[in-house]
Amino acid sequence: MHTILPFLLAMIAAIVLLNMWANKLKIAYPILLVVAGLLVSFIPGLPMVRINPDLIFFIFLPPLLFEASWTISFKEMKKWWRIIGSFAFLVVFFTALSVAVVTNQFIPGFTIALGFLLGGIVSPPDAVSTGAITKFVKIPRSTSAILEGESLLNDASSLIIFRFALVAVGTGQFIWQQAALSFVWMVLGGAGVGLLLAWVFVQAHKRLPLEAQSHIALTLIEPYFMYWIAEELHCSGVLAIVSGGLFMSARRLVFLNSASRIQSFSVWESFVFILNGIVFLIIGLELPEIVEGLHAEGIPLRTAIGYGALVTGVLIASRMISSYTALLATLIFRPSVMPRARSSRRRWLMPMLLGWTGMRGVVSLAAALAIPITLDNGAAFPQRNLILFITFVVILLTLLVQGLTLPAFIARTKLFDGLFEEEPEEVTRQKMKQGLKQHVYQFLKNKYENELNGHVGLEKFLKQWEERAKASDDSWMNVKTKVIFVEVLESQRQYLTELNKDPKIDEGIIRQQLYQIDLEEERLKII
Template identity: 45%
Template sequence: MHYTLLQFLILLFVAFMLILLAQKVKISYPIFLVLAGLGISYIPGIPEMSIDPEVIFLIFLPPLLYEAAWYTSWNDFWKWRRPISLLAFGLVIITSLAVAFITSSMIPGFTLAMGFLVGGIVSPPDAIAATSVLKNITVPKRITTILEGESLVNDASSLIVLRFALAAVITGQFSLSQATTDFFLSTIMGIVIGLAVAHVLYLIHRFLPTTASIDSALTLISPYFMYLAAEQFHYSGVMAVVSGGLFLSYRSHEIFTDGQSRLQAINVWSTLTIILNAFVFILIGLELPIVMAGLEGYSLWEAISYGLIISAVVIVLRIAWIYPVTFIPRWLSKKVREREAHPGWKIPFVIGWAGMRGVVSLAAALSLPITTAANINFPHRNLIIFITFVVILVTLVFQGLTLPYIIKAIKVDEIDPIVPEEQQESTIKLRLLKISLMALEEKYSNEIQGVGLISGLKEELENSLSNASRRLESMECQEIENAEMEAYNDILKDIYKLQRQELHKIRKEKVFSDEVIRKQEMQIDLSDTKIPTGKRIIPVKVKNLKINQ
């Protein structure tokens, strides 16, 4: 047991080193992870690891979906809801249908239900792969918004397709009309349950005296509560996590009232996401030898050819789908033409080529049960997992590595009227300064009598230095430290609270980018964490300290 644990920790460490290498060479780290998973499968003596497929979804999907929902801009999501919906629902269904019919006619022994199973697994692209590829490239904001929004919703829609296809394979019964009704019922009720759980968690964050550590811990268990609550009533746990995550993200300015909670939660989730992604690809590396050894009568080359054909299908189908759903609404609706700038052919092509599959597809494949309800081996389980891995490998490596070169070659330019980021930051800072000064003048006029606006850089530096000197002197005087310092800190806390409220108003105006607003929010959080809390330390006078002014 100790030796196996050591081996696994070494593999996890290697995965982290590969992520660092990917960042160094500016390549999407999921590409390195999928290659690492392939490489692990060829290492002799690697221990076999068996995880109950039923807990794969529970371990990996809720936190990954919640993290994606948390960082999704609701304003941007709602602005581009039409193309996102057509990709996240329309393309998922079309892809599932195409893969179902092709696999059932191409692979001996494959039923239509099993084809839908494969289609549901390989249909959702991975936002992490796409955004990490585009991170170091200047692309129109529309592209990243649509890709992130699509990935958030299509994970839910594809996994619902997977759920019904899995039930059909296990029970041997399938009704299209019943499945359609159950699909919408499962989706809607999943959203309702997710929002209900999110409201309870919101009240806990908002009105109970939580700490930064408790806030972070609550965010970690929140997606599991949402997922399990929906699954308990046989509705979509995935939609519950997505809807609940979007709600709490939109209300984050109210539930994280101090900077320490927000900053700690961001760091915790960044670490968890990296670990989960690395873990899944290590897991496929450990299972690949078993999968390849149990291909159930299919040769390795046959399995590879099936995977390559399905890869070609999902790539071509996505590009073929993206152009009609982009231009047909423009031809039919004058409002769309007036509201959205003409995308040309370049933006749809980049969105179409950025359909890399990733960790959600892999986790879905690994979650397939080992046996059916009749206690017999699940048909073609190893083949399905192997095909999924081939599709992920092809789309991540081939499309992921070529996407930056395609973008540079066709020179995709920004077409939407977007205020430059520097101008947005300056405008937001100005509004925050104004709200802070108004609060000081209206609420603390007695405390700031005699203080005027700083008119120049020299005067600003002199005043800052003078203020630092007075603060140091007050800390050395125990008699006045309590009154002055506590009042000073209370005023700062109140100002930061007002600034967060103003940022929320700015977000609701839907004028500024959510990324810029989050940067300003982080600056406030960082300043907030500098305010001392807890038990006061008795100050000690510092001798022979001279400050030249």
């Protein structure tokens, strides 16, 4: 304990420093973390980092998926559900199948079951890596929504493939009828368990006299409960977290107060940042042990690297083929849902962007490390070290090759600037604020017309809405005025909730304004 604790603290400090360096260099911090972990692993005397395969999913995945389901725009997911669904399920299966066929043909001793196992591990692109890479360049809002929605759902589909392949490797057989029934139960049962538990948690938040700290503490343990109970019922814990997280996210204004929403945002952002950082460092730190396992099995390092490069090529090719197939299918069968591009040339560049955003990361590593060391009969799990090494090579190559070239490709060529005829974010923001001002004015006039006459505070509130936070004199604020102001803020939330139903409005902008309203409500409490 005294040895590992300083090492863990040093890891967190390194994560913070590397993130600062990555922001300065304008590259994604997962790239630096993976490389740093690899370099640090060669320092002699460091403790060996080992994680129990049975716990890797339970430790890292629940909070990461729960946070992702809270930050994603469900409205945008519904808008682009066709392409998100195809990438999250059909493309994942096609990718896993491609990996299975290629590895079975070119890697000695690799069965179809092992190929599907590896395919399930490396098929889901990593949302953290993609988000960290694309934050330095401007991409269309629709593209961002597709990537976020895909990354949330493809984790579930890929891990379902992983679980079935794991059973096939362990038992040596695969019964399609049982697999089909198990798949239906994993999907429906997982989603049902997540929604049921999410409803229970929402009721607990609403009915219990909780303070902000207690609300946040509950949100930290809720994804673990969802995952654990779903897995105990032999359905998908990942789908339980995703469905439950989306359910609770849509109702955050109902069961969390302004203080809880403000504080939970900072707590969860920091918590997930540390978890992601630790996982990416572990990717590099685990490599020396994996290489030793390869040597023990008589697999040359150069050969293993070649296998990793081969699988990486299959992943990129599969995603590119799938991207253009999806575009062609949409143009042929559903041309009405195709976004309007400013030129046909740019429309055909959209699949290239989607195809080149397939960086792998946290979920792939977690799945690879979750492979048991031995089978149920006590025999060593076949090709475990090679699968781990190939996964590491895939993560490293996709982060370095795609991750470093994607921002430069978008920024220098400017091929995706104005790709779709979307309203500029600043224009949307100005329209929303103007609508809010009109809404507040009408709300006050209709409900508090008598109080408005001769009340200096409320007149100032109406005339100087944007400047009131800078006022040095708050003596005009009294108990009655605070009550009215809180009602005004709640009315604004209702207005924004209705405004969010407009498919042309970016939900991210709505959420930013709701956060500002929460801050304003908290400011009123200390006046």
